[in-house]
Amino acid sequence: METMALHQETAYERLYRWIQNECRLLTGEASDCNPRLCEGFANLEDRPILFKYSLDECSNARRASVVRNFIDALTRGGPGGHPRPIEDYSRDSLRYVGDMLAWVHQCTASEKEMLENLLKKCSKENLEESVKMALSHITEGLCRPLKVRIEQVIVTEAGAVTLYKLKSLLQFYKQTIQGYCTLSNDCPLL
Template identity: 50%
Template sequence: MAGGPGGAPRPIQLQAHDPPLRYVGDMLAWVHQALPSEREAAQSLFAKCSNLDPTEQTRSTVASVSESVCRPPRTRIERTIVTDQRREGGKKPVMLYKISNLLRFYHNTVLQVTDAGLLVATLDELHQLSYKMFLYQHCRVKIEPPGETLAPTPGVARTLSLLTEVVTATTVADDAHHDCKQIVSCVVDPLMNAISESATGLGAVESAVYLLNCFHQLHTTGDKLEMIQGQIDAQLDTLSQEQINGVCVS
């Protein structure tokens, strides 16, 4: 992955301090662009062979040749995925999700050119690693105790904003929309539990008001609406009963 003639473009390894998505994308694009020339050379080599299938032999040869480029991208992409990207701040889960989709796209694209060799396996393993890291980062939900206004805390808004950004992120992966349901479940379930736990210690009315405010904000996520609506109805019932009890006592 050296640079071009005269140093332009510059070597990819010098871009390690660039935004992670660009760095990973440049590496994968370089690998992808190198495959057609290898395929053309293999096609020319096997074109006049009558005792074998030129297409199948070409795919097999390209898969074998591409094994030599697997180690550098694996090492550098793994480092990019697992490194604490402090410069990304709260955007790290979003970055991991975009890298995961990029890896999946190139895995599917390379598989159209070669057999399922080491390069394809490497891209798939890196995709799985980045997606697992993304889910791990995304599932960590921290909610502050409610304030006097009983409004949703900044942690609720922050988590929902991150969820929205991930779900709506532009992606080149054809089947990335299949991830949405899993992602929403991964975030909404822990978030609802964290919200309920943060309301511990409030009175019945204050707790119901706080939970209603939070669940109403959650209601905009799209999925899980039935479950969230059930929670909203339960808190409305609690408030109604408390009002009725208050009227009866007075």
């Protein structure tokens, strides 16, 4: 009996290391989840600590990828120059901030979908909270570059009407992202 328990613990440790390695590969733009990875997460639910560490590893990899993609969207644009870099529109305050927030909204929705797909075989009672926490961690990486650029726009913008429109735009995206993705209340993005 003791030998079986030892073999089981060894198997969980190997599964955890395999999931860690697989999660480190989830750095591409369109991260389709390996079905075996979904199974691995479902099997690790019996070990909450290993499950949490695995989800943290996945969140860290996705966070790095999302930040890199955001900086690329700001400075390089899309493949072949289409769409153009968002920073090309920095002179038009509303479009600049709107494009950044639209990118963040699209990214948040995509990451939520990816996480739900990754954890689809896990029990439903833990799924929502796990997705919220992971999504909050992933999007937290966008806060600094987004905040710096929005503050820059606010400081340089002199028109009260434009500032009011910016405030309305920020409120709209806050409500949109909050409503669609139900991030945790302490999420720095909101």
